[in-house]
Amino acid sequence: MSQQETAWCPGCGNFSILNTFEEAVKKAGIDRRNLVLVSGIGQAAKFPHYTEANLFNGLHGRALPAATGIKIANHTLNVVITSGDGDMYGEGGNHLLHAMRRNIGVKAFVHNNQVYGLTKGQASPTSEWGFHTKLQPEGVINAPMNPLAMGIIHDISLVARAYVGDREHLREMMVEFLSHEGGFALLDILQPCVSFNKLNTYQWYSERVQPIGSDHDPCDRQAALELAGQWEDTIPTGIIYRSEREPFESLLPALKEAPDGLCEKS
């Protein structure tokens, strides 16, 4: 763990993500020198500072293109995004869409607290209908977006959801993602924000979150879409979708001929 003091609120779901991440990195046997954590701006996006890895804490919304550039420049690196829902689904929405089209070999852990934490509690793209904030005093009237379904319809390698309240499961997911060697992998992590989201609390999530049964076949796209659409009474966690589509990097001739990446040091 890092020397850096965290800037999170006591009780924040981000702590569980951090602690679980540390366990998962160990369990997956990841060499931290080879690990690059990429983030945008937000409370979640401060994550890379609190562990030990290479880090690129870029602009708000731009974690994905930065990660894409890093992965192309040196595809031997393990490139992992840890950032917020506003960052990845709001400001960064276009990059999400096109990273899905690319199926770039980057793993994204989205700390989805359904709110903008750092800027003090505005609605995020995943905020619920009717969620009240200072900027949405009449309640949110935009439909929450469905990033998991977007991943499925664009056939990315891995689509999953986890919840910070179920740390064992979260660790399992993280280990799988950290070790994953295919294309774009999106892990949406439900993360209560104790300061600004009084709706989607630990209790609220706990009452709804339910690991996906073993009968689900993640390669079944229709079934996956159905799962991704569930939210009201039960919120499924686990691997929702899995595809064999080749990652972007593996389709680039230049990378085949440069097994060590494009970054010769001269």
Added chain:
Amino acid sequence: MSQQETAWCPGCGNFSILNTFEEAVKKAGIDRRNLVLVSGIGQAAKFPHYTEANLFNGLHGRALPAATGIKIANHTLNVVITSGDGDMYGEGGNHLLHAMRRNIGVKAFVHNNQVYGLTKGQASPTSEWGFHTKLQPEGVINAPMNPLAMGIIHDISLVARAYVGDREHLREMMVEFLSHEGGFALLDILQPCVSFNKLNTYQWYSERVQPIGSDHDPCDRQAALELAGQWEDTIPTGIIYRSEREPFESLLPALKEAPDGLCEKS
């Protein structure tokens, strides 16, 4: 029709769109003074200049936010986007996503020629796998995006596809869209580009395009998603999805109290 000379190539699918549009405007009995055509930049985006209506020919990729601003400022206007696939799905991807969340009462006619025409033939977000261009000499390796499926999973008011080769059907769709009074309505129009897309030609489309059978229920989301996923052998045209979700404007208290819009002339 307008005095403006068109800047399109002879044989381009855009002409059919224009001619059909003129018919549809008449058939739907649209008052052109109340019609605002919004576009970004591209060959398709020149469309508004070639008919008679108010027009906002804005920045590349930004038709949707401009249209959103227009619709909010004066929700009595009939706001219709006519723009290209690169414009709406590439540069403008984030706006598409969030316009879907808003379900803003704007109709978008996307001239989908699966290529960037105006900049001379690069791949667009809907270009096929393996499509060769000067910028993609090894062929496209990104998966084509699926805007219709995105519309369905975000529950927008109307999702449809048409093809310029079937003008009667296209007119029917346009009449429905021009008269539509609900939320966001997306009409993806397959439009051959005779100059830069030698793959998806009139013939190629004609062999695949097939109007949706009358047994399809556009309110059935699963069925709609399945249709939206079809592309290989048959490409379905017609109303794919329909939702009763209320449009963004109707949820804004200020607009209820200003039935003539927010633009009092002082």
Added chain:
Amino acid sequence: MDINVRIAGEAGQGIETAGEVLAQALADAGLYVFAAKSYMSRIRGGLNWYDIRISDQALFSGKENSDILLSLTAEGIKTLQGKAGSQAVVIADKATAENSSGCNCLDISGTAKTAGGSKIMANMVAAGVVFGMLPYDIEALSQQIRQAFDSKGEEMVKKNLKCAESGAELTKGLSDKLLFPQSGGADSFLCSGTEAVGMGALSAGVKFASAYPMTPATGVITYLAKHAREYGIVVEQAEDEIAAVNMVCGATFAGACALTATSGGGFALMAEGLSLSGMMELPVFIVLSQRPGPATGLPTRTAQQDLRFAVHGGHGEFPRAIFAPGTPEEAFKLTRKALATAHTFQSPAILMMDQFLADYVTNTAPLNTAYRPIDKQITTSPGEDYRRYKITENGVSPRAVPGGDALVKADSDEHDAEGHITENLSIRIEQHDKRMRKEKGIIEDSIAPMRYGPQDAQELIINWGSSYGPCREAVDTLNERGHGIAMLHFAQVWPLKTEEIKKAIQGDAPSWPELTCVEGNSTAQFAGLLKEQGIIDSRKPLLKYNGMPFTGIEIAEAIESD
């Protein structure tokens, strides 16, 4: 006669609430108040503080040192004790700072538990402690507390009142050595730049606002959202800043009075849209609230680093007007003025402020928030052969909006008078020249710099925007000490009335005065602009770019020791 009170603690301890309650209570008691917050980019923890400078005369600046320092955390004492004057009273919460030397340890959190039932109410105990040390009627505080907690129910009001009262009782004798300003006379209305811009916009007829949250600009849009019902306006959180500015372009095209607000990073994303508004001649209004860059920089600190970006940003060439208010009151006026300018000249207008001006509050004469919409100058009789971009002498063409009798056409490409795309190069020149001609009108209509201090001063401070207050205090201080110094405050920084400004700089001085340009950046951006415009030739820049605002004292000292 003034005194500076500083309350410090972690984010989440309610320091800001305590500060606001205190500041308003003091203003209600007729005191002049200058209250500013200093906070970190986090929600809990860290070290934030709230300064309340109190005086019997109008205040224009904060002070680096405090006369009373109260901290709820050990960190606050550690960091801020060095900035407490030698006569200062320093108060620590017993629970966190038992053995700090030079500190008075009071049982603040303990009192909160006893009096309020929870140490979360330590902030109101602190407010009570502070107020208890001051010689003003505590009823002013009680009333503020009642108001502040009214919405939380009678029970909460009572507990918090109890906390404040108990706090006040802890202070016996603590402040005996301090001298306090007399109360009476000050306007009780406290206003921040943020609120002033919001009020200005609402009163001027803004009906649509679209923005993406970004510190320190978020407050403006939140303010508008809060009053949306009342004024019948739509506030929409955009998916990004590009959407925000393009929505505003669309809305103004349709005829609404509209704005967006952002900080440097968001403004960067709006640069293309800014250029669009120049090309389409749309009255787009952007509030640019600065913070230190580059990139994410210091999100919650202050800076004046984006001036040149605002002047030259956006591709291609087009006129724009840029305002930079110096006080909340001026922010109110200039918001209205900027909107009027944008509409008169159908050109973008930018209002530049920063975290300092956005957040500090001070006594302000009541603002006229009545709905008095600016004249949007939309033609209601466009006529048969209406042409949106008709060539005119002053460059301004009649502006119609869609939905009326004429079709209105706007194009981001070069276009003809009707608004249709053209590649005719003579039309290009005609339209370009027409657009650029509007700059002359903007200049004529621009705000002359405001002089403060003697007309014949041989020393002159040049300032723009939020540093007005600190400079003004410095001028007073220096003149009291025998200097003959004046200042010129630029509330409009672009475009500039070159000759008039030269005259204003000279004033009645026998020769060209010695200039000091005070700016919150490291490259003397405004001085460079003045130099480029041929207005000044040499100057001593006085620059600050660590993220903190100037204070009057430091400016006076810097000039004096020069």
Added chain:
Amino acid sequence: MDINVRIAGEAGQGIETAGEVLAQALADAGLYVFAAKSYMSRIRGGLNWYDIRISDQALFSGKENSDILLSLTAEGIKTLQGKAGSQAVVIADKATAENSSGCNCLDISGTAKTAGGSKIMANMVAAGVVFGMLPYDIEALSQQIRQAFDSKGEEMVKKNLKCAESGAELTKGLSDKLLFPQSGGADSFLCSGTEAVGMGALSAGVKFASAYPMTPATGVITYLAKHAREYGIVVEQAEDEIAAVNMVCGATFAGACALTATSGGGFALMAEGLSLSGMMELPVFIVLSQRPGPATGLPTRTAQQDLRFAVHGGHGEFPRAIFAPGTPEEAFKLTRKALATAHTFQSPAILMMDQFLADYVTNTAPLNTAYRPIDKQITTSPGEDYRRYKITENGVSPRAVPGGDALVKADSDEHDAEGHITENLSIRIEQHDKRMRKEKGIIEDSIAPMRYGPQDAQELIINWGSSYGPCREAVDTLNERGHGIAMLHFAQVWPLKTEEIKKAIQGDAPSWPELTCVEGNSTAQFAGLLKEQGIIDSRKPLLKYNGMPFTGIEIAEAIESD
């Protein structure tokens, strides 16, 4: 002795192909060639033309008037006949312009049908017509045609050759009154700015390019894509310009040499990323190829309107280097230099060109395209306590990349030496000052302006970027006419070596020379910059902003008639 040939027609008629084949054939014949295209923002129709100026001496500029005008459309005759000299030979296609007065009507499309079987080959007939009028061995043309159509099969080669030959036969006696330059001596390699930048980038070791298509910058990225296999590089079309620049930020962080290319509107979208590269100290390289704005403007025309935006764009303050080559050859060199500068100073570098320089071709000494990567100056032994942003005297810290022994940390927030986010205001100052100190090094390493013309000239033209050639021709013309005039070409426009430049302006002139600043914009942007830097005081700007490039003749005339 030079002659200007102009071929005109609609987009889609193959005018550009004909022009390219002709230009190369003439270069092969040893002639000096300056060939430029003028085209509209459309794929078919409209009016495009291709100019080939031919000389027995090196050429640096185009000419407004043509000596031979051939148009395949009536529109071409209508629009361009006025710009044909009085002695000029004007040739129309019989099919389109039967009764134009002053025209020679040749049956061009008819011949195409007869000789090639389709009127689509009228362009090669036209090439033959033109070449037939010139006194050079037609084998040069045949050879070019063979090469151009090689990939389309023997049949096509034959048909096109037949067309050209038949075209040549139509021209008997037409050009008897014209004088032609003698062939021999010129480099046969024709190069455009676009190709030169591409070659420079590949030779310098660029391994990753990400861009979004935008005229006139698309060519650069297309060139790289074409040679991607050969040089083992990745070229990715980004979803937008924001993605493009952020990908380049990521790639350079990871250690690749990388670039993006765009025009004004895309650059506007990159402004935030530019600021990021300043903050993270990444060697980001942006090719900014200008066209007239604001907004979409005139997409296929030329301009020099984004200089100040490039200098001041991006929020906050950080150093950057901006280059502006004057010729394709210089574009090659400066691409390498810009990449080297970016890496040496870990700062963004921008190469400014425009449609004119991007597209024109001229004889160029062979460029050394061999793979000679610049020194990326990446440390391979970061050591135990590696700190990415270590404070150093010159501001440059040792740069390591991830994947090695040290962890590498980069933050868009203000950060400490290790790269961790900080809100410590003294560290802020340390890091800000460190970053800004690099500017000194960039200045020392910068390219001095290049003088052309007499050292003691009392008249001086100041130019930057692509107008170099036209200015140079003007200097020659004026000096032939008895002026004593020189020019100073700025190939680096930021930052500026103030004192050296002042000396360079004065040269050996007895007093400060009279200055004319030649710029492709309407506000004299570079002159303003020089003024702000205290380099010049007054100047006559010579401005052009209708979308067309300067010509030597017009500059000479403007200065002469002044």
